[in-house]
Amino acid sequence: MSGNTVPSGSKDQLHARFITFNVNGLRTFFHYQPFSDMNQSLEKAFEYLDADIITLQELKTDRHSITRWGKVNGFYSFISLPQTKRGYSGVGCWVRVLPKEHPLSGALQVIKAEEGITGLLSVKTNRTAVCYRDDPIGSIGGYESLGIDEEDDKEGLYLDSEGRCVMVELACNVVVISVYCPANSSHSVEGASFRIKYLKVLFKRIRNLYKMGKQVVLMGDINVCRDLIDHAEALERASIKISNNTTGFEIESTFPMECKQFILNPDTPFRRILNQMLADSIIAEFAGDGILWDSTRVMQTRKRLKMYTVWNTLKNSRPINYGSRVDYVLCTETLKKLITSADILPDITGSDHCPVYADFDLRSLADNLSPISGKIPRFEARYKFDLLHRNVLEMFGKNGTSRGTGEKRYNVHKKPLVSPKATAKLPEDKLTAGDSVTVSQTTMTRSFPSREYPKLPVKETGTPPLCNHGLEAIQRTSRTQANPGKKFWICKLPKGVSGDKDSSCGFFQWA
Structure with missing residues (x-):
């Protein structure tokens, strides 16, 4: 799939x-x-x-x-x-x-x-x-x-x-x-x-x-993220090479060792505890004693990447699907x-x-x-x-x-x-919620349209500088103990994969 x-x-x-x-x-x-x-x-x-x-x-x-x-x-x-x-x-x-x-x-x-x-x-x-x-x-x-x-x-x-x-x-x-x-x-x-x-x-x-x-x-x-492929930041950190072909995502043969190291890292005991319960863990010693199966992976297989279920709303990461499962x-x-x-x-x-x-x-x-x-x-x-x-x-x-x-x-x-994307081409003036249509020999029910999280207005002071993209930066307020209440400018784009033009360039400047 x-x-x-x-x-x-x-x-x-x-x-x-x-x-x-x-x-x-x-x-x-x-x-x-x-x-x-x-x-x-x-x-x-x-x-x-x-x-x-x-x-x-x-x-x-x-x-x-x-x-x-x-x-x-x-x-x-x-x-x-x-x-x-x-x-x-x-x-x-x-x-x-x-x-x-x-x-x-x-x-x-x-x-x-x-x-x-x-x-x-x-x-x-x-x-x-x-x-x-x-x-x-x-x-x-x-x-x-x-x-x-x-x-x-x-x-x-x-x-x-x-x-x-x-x-x-x-x-x-x-x-x-x-x-x-x-x-x-x-x-x-x-x-x-x-x-x-x-x-x-x-x-x-x-x-x-x-x-x-x-x-x-x-x-x-x-x-807890069960595997490396369930965490966008971890995938980026590990620099795993991914190729996309007609059958889906393929991962290099070196992936299992990378994932094993990721799971067994001393800084992630929670991931290890979870994998010890999973009969479909990629770690054989864990799978042998595991009793739970991940229903989503059973049906979607490990070839499906970026299958995240939570996103950082403060960084507006959902539109670019930079999250974790x-x-x-x-x-x-x-x-x-x-x-x-x-x-x-x-x-x-x-x-x-x-x-x-x-x-x-x-x-x-x-x-x-x-x-x-x-x-x-x-x-x-x-x-x-x-x-x-x-x-x-x-x-x-x-x-x-x-x-x-x-x-x-x-x-x-x-x-x-059904996701709104799957029904975007349906005639809006002829269908209402609950109607069924046949798409590619599959009967689907039209769902309500989704919308992105609302962007709250930010009270800014001064002329916004330009970030590395050449876009006007947005202003935020520091909540750290070192600089409480101090204003600063950052790139307006959400955090994502490094080098992605649609992601933050990392620009930072005190106001």
């Missing part, structure tokens, strides 16, 4: 779509197309994404606002918020409620749900609270030997205090994990220690679940064999990240289901955040039917998401 590959072909009702998206704040997420036209409605956003399992990271919301996000018609909602930092982090997993006659209604039925990676957080059962690992009915399991102090819960509770993980077990024996792993943006020793510990405990828990016979889908922002849908081997489609969706804006999706044919899993009690886990947002007490006006929708029951008609014919 080429780098311009987009989701194609309508998937049938037996193909479940899993999609993950770091939205970098639900409120700002709705400032950008196509979501700005949706009246801050997650229901409309989910209708657009058209997936069965949706995980979002960096919700950046709080309990006072959860009534808006915790009740989505047609979905069960599982949301974790930080306990100490208000409006920080936060992840969620939404599972579509299917009618009983739907072929996947049994397979996608939620039977258990947890908050956190350690099982030490508590959930209310009747009038008492019990931690997940001590709940004989609702426990997902896999808590043994996680590498945290077994005698003192403080370390484990600290790891789970920032609202970074939600786990949902489905009746088809699949545990879905929505995670936002720490990045240590402050570059502190404490932050690095927390980051390493979090990854190790998370991956140990996944290994434990796998040993129990459960299949796992780990989806979200791992905050840190968002994944990873799965265990049984599920890897059921992947029918997987890709990134870089033309969908709304965040500094883009969505990532994978479709699975769950036909074989739907025949052997775990017992279903019919009870919704107490972690479901309506119970956890006490959202069942609504006023009369909230209880009914416009058509007079009860809201939040999940009885919305389900479209069994999934519509693929």
Whole structure:
């Protein structure tokens, strides 16, 4: 597949779509197309994404606002918020409620749900609270030997205090994990220690679940680039020669050694920890013990380069695709064999990240289901955040039917998401969102148009000097400790590959 590959072909009702998206704040997420036209409605956003399992990271919301996000018609909602930092982090997993006659209604039925990676957080059962690992009915399991102090819960509770993980077990024996792993943006020793510990405990828990016979889908922002080819700056640094031919990108035979050195560099322990979990790592010793497959690479192969999922918005790096890949849908081997489609969706804006999706044919899993009690886990947002007490006006929708029951008609014919580039040549005056057309024998659904991040006005003083391109420079303000508030001029073009005429020339001058 080429780098311009987009989701194609309508998937049938037996193909479940899993999609993950770091939205970098639900409120700002709705400032950008196509979501700005949706009246801050997650229901409309989910209708657009058209997936069965949706995980979002960096919700950046709080309990006072959860009534808006915790009740989505047609979905069960599982949301974790930080306990100490208000409006920080936060992840969620939404599972579509299917009618009983739907072929996947049994397979996608939620039977258990947890908050956190350690099982030490508590959930209310009747009038008492019990931690997940001590709940004989609702426990997902896999808590043994996680590498945290077994005698003192403080370390484990600290790891789970920032609202970074939600786990949902489905009746088809699949545990879905929505995670936002720490990045240590402050570059502190404490932050690095927390980051390493979090990854190790998370991956140990996944290994434990796998040993129990459960299949796992780990989806979200791992905050780690798995390989050199997943990081624009690293590719530039390594000076790897790339040639482009009719079949796609080819990498020189020296690449594996370069990548091995990159992965094993002492400065990148997080990349090593991730690769030790990957059954498709290019490092044979890691792959042999790995249990997770990178669904995007399974379908797109390693020939596809510049497949980034996050970009630096301050440097406006998205238009020239100078970014990195840190968002994944990873799965265990049984599920890897059921992947029918997987890709990134870089033309969908709304965040500094883009969505990532994978479709699975769950036909074989739907025949052997775990017992279903019919009870919704107490972690479901309506119970956890006490959202069942609504006023009369909230209880009914416009058509007079009860809201939040999940009885919305389900479209069994999934519509693929298509980048605006793929539909740019379609007649704008004759098509509306949702129309289908045939392009190169492939049925696609027209998506909403995307737009670049808005450029905020910069208050400048003095006449701008010319950069090395001969263009007027733009003014910025220093936020460093050495020169706080001091003005300076830089090249107006975004940072990119050295020598690229469309990238910054590196010009700098104090104002």
